[in-house]
Amino acid sequence: MIQAVAVFSGETVKGEVTFSQMGSDVVIVAKFSALPPGDHGFHIHKAGDLRGEGCQGACDHFTTGSTIHGGPPGSLGGEGKRHTGDLGNIKQEEEKTYTLSNLSVEDLWGRSMIVHADPDDLGLGQEEDSKTTGHSGARIGCAVIGRVDCPPKVGGSRKKRASRKKKCCKH
Incomplete structure (x- = not known):
């Protein structure tokens, strides 16, 4: 079951990242319908303040x-070490x-997902910022990771869905 989501809704970066608990692991699924061409560094950042x-x-x-x-998890980048939020690279229309x-x-x-302008060198590059950011460039898309309390149920009328929302999600 999806327990958190980050939605990118900018002009050049559009997509969704979902997070599900599976035992002691978190499974993350990312899919972007709009990104500039090529690879883009993709990371979880510490804070959700996107101001x-x-x-x-x-x-x-x-x-x-x-x-x-x-x-990313399981890769050899960064001498076998990595930040928890280092997810490598993402492309348009690629589900990862x-x-x-x-x-x-x-x-x-409450943390954030960031898409960067350039490819992530996975900590293997010669640039000064390779060991801290993967030399992945400017932040071109960002989204807060938010909890999902009431995933919509498939089927049913709009009225029924609205009444379920009122019961489980207090606004």
Whole structure:
């Protein structure tokens, strides 16, 4: 069951990232319908404050341990070390699935997802910022990871769905 979502709704970056708890792991599924051509660095950042130019309030990459930038889970980037939020690269129309071990969806609520202008070098590049950001460039898309309390049920009338929403989601 999907327990959190980050929705990108900008002009050049449109897509959805979902988060589901599977035992002690979090399964992340990302799909973008609009992105500039090519690979783009894709990361979970520490904060969900998206105010300011270029989503700078999102702070650095989310991590529960390593301070060295690396590739997505299971990759060899970053000398085998990585920030928890390092997810590598994403392309338009490509669905990617990631598994983060020993983490809960609740650990991600209120953090942010960022799409960067350039490819992530997975911490293997020679640039000064390779070991911190993957030399992935400016932040071109951002979204807050929000909890999902009441996923819509398939079927039923609009009136029924509205009444279910009132029962489970207090506004």
